Every structure is written in C-alpha cells, then in structure tokens.
Amino acid sequence: MDNQFQKRPNYLYPIFSVAMVLFLLGFFGTLMIQTQGIIRYFKENVQLIVELKKDLSTGVQDSFVVALKQAPYAQASTVEFTDRETAFEEADDEVGDDLKDLGLGNPYFDVVSFKLDAAYLSQDKLEKVVSELQTKVEVSDIYYQKGLVDDIGQNVSQIGKIGILVSLILVFVAMGIIYSTIKLAIYSNRFLIKNMQLVGATYEFISRPYLIRSIKHGLLAAGVAILLLILVFAWIDGLIPSWSLLRFDAPMLIFFVFLILIGVSLTVFSTLYTVRKH
Secondary structure (H helix, E strand, O other): OHHHHOOOOOOHHHHHHHHHHHHHHHHHHHHHHOHHHHHHHHHOOOEEEEEEOOOOOHHHHHHHHHHHHHOOOEOHHHOEEEOHHHHHHHHHHHHOOOHHHHOOOOOOOOEEEEEEOHHHOOHHHHHHHHHHHHOOOOEEEEEOOOOHHHHHHHHHHHHHHHHHHHHHHHHHHHHHHHHHHHHHHHHHOHHHHHHHHHOOOOHHHHHHHHHHHHHHHHHHHHHHHHHHHHHHHHHHHHHOHHHOOOOOOHHHHHHHHHHHHHHHHHHHHHHHHHHHHO
C-alpha cells in the first residue's frame, strides 16, 4: 500500500537544468570563440568625423572626398560629405525652432564622416590615421571617441568570461538536482534493489538501468540546448548578419559534439556518484 503512494522522481528537472547549463556554456563559449568577429563588427562601426576648413572651394572638397574614398584606412562606401547648410537645417529640425530667427548665423562646418577599415582598428593605427589626416591642409579638426576601440575588445572578452563562470557555477547546481533526483529514484526502488542484492546481483547490474537512463537524459538535454542555440544564433544573425554566429562548419559541429559529450558526462558521472553512495 505504501508503494502505491510513494513519491516518484521527476526527471524533467535534471534534464532542464543540464540543458540550461549546456545552453549557457554553448552561448558564451561561442561568444568567446567568435570574439574577433564580434569585436570587428563593433570596431568597424567606429566613425571618424573630419571637420573641413571654411571657405574651401567645391572642387577642393570633392577632391578630398575622392582621396578619402581611395585611402586604405577608410571604408569607401561609408565616406559621406555633409555641407554646413545641411547640418544647420538638420539641427533646426531637431530643435524645432527657427534658429535663423535668432540671428546667430551658421556655426557648423562642412564635414566628412567615414568608418575605418578593419586593418586599422587598433588604437595605435587609429591614432596614426588621425595624425595623417591632421596634416591635410583641408582639415580643421577630427572627432572620434578615444579609447573606444580597446574598450570594445575588453568588454566583449569580459562578458564571455563572466558567462563561462556563471555556467560553471550552474554545473554544480545541475549536479545537485541530478543527485536529488537519482537519490529519490533509488529510494522509490529500494525494496526491489534490496531483493536484487539478496539474490546476489552485482553493483554493475543494479546500476545499469540508472546509467542507461542518464545517458538518454544527457543526450536529450544536449539536443534541447543545441536546438535553443541554433534558434538564438539564427535570431541574432538575422539582426546582425556580420556576426555569423550560426555556421554549420567543422568548428561549429565539433563544438556541438563537445556539448553533447559534456551533457552525457555530466549526467553519467552524477548518476554514478549517487548510485555508488546510496
């Protein structure tokens, strides 16, 4: 009668916990593997604004823009010239008042903005580019966010490391959940296990069903984690195609196999420890 109402283990919790651990390991692991590509994306969006001197002829301005498009450090497709009248009108639209009525004149300069080529994204090379541009007779001043290039790389790497650390902490949480679940499973079958021991069943024979189940659970958890990773990576790639997180190439497939091995190992070793102890 007691067996009819005894509590049975719920294996969804360990499967879900292992899947979440593998998902986090896979996500942040991929971020660290793809760090250079992600850093490249952010760095290539670092914009330089070159302020031109006043009273330059249209021909001189056009020549400067053409030369900048041909420069190795500039992404030619991003070079954009904005004259001071257009800048003033845009500012007028943003403020919402008629700035011309204030009688302040036009304080803006003609500017050329562009994004750097990937080969010139280190802080040293960026400073050399700025120094070279400052020697141009057409240039009045240059604006860019100093230190941003190096900060981007440090921040992305830091995020990846923190994510891996959190994932490792969750590994122990998952092992605790597996331990409790297997312990409950052993307890619910304690009379059957006791009878098997009385007739001479070995430890390997008794533990085999638990190990087979743990392998299945590890594979299922890894499958769920990989499916979630594919969906999340596809979503991110849709937003930012240049990241290319989802690539079914050899390194990515090896990484997925690695996650499967981690999932199976995590469930098997946790089960072995629990069964041996109880």
